[in-house]
Amino acid sequence: MKSVSDHVAQILSVVHPLSPLELGLMDAHGCVLNEDVVAPSPLPGFDNSAMDGYAVRTEDLAKVPVSLPVVGDVAAGPASPLRVQPGLCVRIMTGAMMPAGADAVVPLEWTDGGVATVRIDRAPDVGAFVRRSGEDVRAGELVLASGSYLGAAQIGLAAAVGRSRLVVRPRPRVVVVSTGSELVEPGEPLGPGQIQDSNSPALTAAAIEAGAIAYRVGIVPDDPRRLADTLEDQLVRADLLVTSGGVSVGAYDVVKEVLSRLGTVSFDKVAMQPGMPQGFGTIGPDKTPVFGLPGNPVSALVSFEMFVRPAIRTMLGALPIERPRVTALTDAALESPIGKRSFLRVALEVRDGAYRVAPVSGPGSHLLAGMARANALAVVPEDVARIDAGKPVEVVVLERRGR
Ligand code: AMP
Ligand code: MG
Numbered sequence: 001m002k003s004v005s006d007h008v009a010q011i012l013s014v015v016h017p018l019s020p021l022e023l024g025l026m027d028a029h030g031c032v033l034n035e036d037v038v039a040p041s042p043l044p045g046f047d048n049s050a051m052d053g054y055a056v057r058t059e060d061l062a063k064v065p066v067s068l069p070v071v072g073d074v075a076a077g078p079a080s081p082l083r084v085q086p087g088l089c090v091r092i093m094t095g096a097m098m099p100a101g102a103d104a105v106v107p108l109e110w111t112d113g114g115v116a117t118v119r120i121d122r123a124p125d126v127g128a129f130v131r132r133s134g135e136d137v138r139a140g141e142l143v144l145a146s147g148s149y150l151g152a153a154q155i156g157l158a159a160a161v162g163r164s165r166l167v168v169r170p171r172p173r174v175v176v177v178s179t180g181s182e183l184v185e186p187g188e189p190l191g192p193g194q195i196q197d198s199n200s201p202a203l204t205a206a207a208i209e210a211g212a213i214a215y216r217v218g219i220v221p222d223d224p225r226r227l228a229d230t231l232e233d234q235l236v237r238a239d240l241l242v243t244s245g246g247v248s249v250g251a252y253d254v255v256k257e258v259l260s261r262l263g264t265v266s267f268d269k270v271a272m273q274p275g276m277p278q279g280f281g282t283i284g285p286d287k288t289p290v291f292g293l294p295g296n297p298v299s300a301l302v303s304f305e306m307f308v309r310p311a312i313r314t315m316l317g318a319l320p321i322e323r324p325r326v327t328a329l330t331d332a333a334l335e336s337p338i339g340k341r342s343f344l345r346v347a348l349e350v351r352d353g354a355y356r357v358a359p360v361s362g363p364g365s366h367l368l369a370g371m372a373r374a375n376a377l378a379v380v381p382e383d384v385a386r387i388d389a390g391k392p393v394e395v396v397v398l399e400r401r402g403r
Contacts (some may be wrong), residue, residue, distance in 0.1 A: 001271040017317040031225040037144040039161040042134035045093035047098040055102035061123035105129035169317040172239040174207040179245040181221040199244040206403040222252040235284040245295030274299040274365030296365035327353035336380035345374035
């Protein structure tokens with residue numbers, strides 16, 4: 001049997017980051033930047049008011065309270081033609097350009113709010129409530145380095161420095177196919193012996209969560225011709241293919257046969273539980289990576305976590321490619337067959353200042369409801385048969401859910 005680590009290493013020796021591409025700003029969201037973004041001009045671009053209030057000359061406020069004539073209004077948008085002469089002031093709105101002559105803003109709250117004349121009760125320091133040009137970003141400053149992940153704030157910053165397009169590594173396009181003649185599209189009526197296809201929805205969702213663009217092709221029956229035709233059709237739009245089912249030793253396990261014919265794909269027994277049978281390799285003219293995941297729903301999802309997700313993250317150029325891992329104390333004993341790495345479905349929480357896990361499911365690879373209750377996987381190594389209650393265990397954190 002092949003170890004989990006060896007299987008991961010083989011996968012990572014085959015998949016590579018996708019070639020960089022220039023994308024529109026919103027399409028670049030969630031991608032990894034592949035250029036340095038430099039601000040052509042400063043941020044803020046001009047001195048402007050941080051408050052709604054009055055632009056003043058502080059020398060006029062040596063004694064407060066004082067009343068000053070208000071000679072005009074300046075709103076965000078146009079440049080102010082006004083100049084604040086000694087003894088006068090201008091009403092100003094947040095974000096409006098500071099008028100010449102003024103050296104501070106008096107917040108509305110420090111005044112009587114007057115329109116023709118205003119009574120000012122408190123004097124600001126020189127420069128108070130003024131956002132200085134360049135105090136956020138200087139002209140020529142590197143604001144986003146190549147390799148940065150483009151989340152919401154980074155997309156906002158790119159927009160603020162005037163970028164409508166960015167060079168990024170694109171999201172891999174992942175095609176998801178379920179195989180099995182027993183499968184029915186979710187929502188369709190079930191005949192005897194039939195089950196709903198839960199793997200293609202789950203794996204498509206998992207691929208999207210990993211950062212991919214995912215296409216759920218859905219169900220292909222256990223028919224080698226149909227499967228080969230489907231995969232060949234899908235190759236035109238796939239950077240990565242994921243199938244589920246048909247990789248064990250049953251008589252109708254057609255994925256093995258078809259993938260072996262379309263490219264260089266090996267099928268291994270990987271020393272893990274769940275998810276022992278694993279297919280991986282490349283097919284088609286572009287040597288597109290393909291995963292043949294086992295059909296049991298928990299096996300499929302755990303295999304995705306361990307093998308497909310790191311591949312997608314590698315293609316994205318995103319780091320880290322692994323989920324975060326923490327050490328937790330287990331509330332109940334955890335058991336695992338010697339020689340296999342077990343991934344046990346657990347609920348992770350922080351209790352009394354420490355990470356704690358409790359099993360939420362048995363080990364069966366068909367127990368999808370248990371997988372849906374879990375927010376983490378406890379990892380019991382190959383050489384460990386049992387971790388007693390109260391002892392530490394390594395945990396892969398799948399998600400953080402509010403509840
Ligand atoms: P297989 O790997 O094709 O032998 O399938 C193993 C088990 O997983 C069988 O019980 C299948 O019915 C089940 N299974 C396979 N594919 C799916 C799927 N797409 N959705 C739900 N269960 C599946
Ligand atoms: Mg099957």
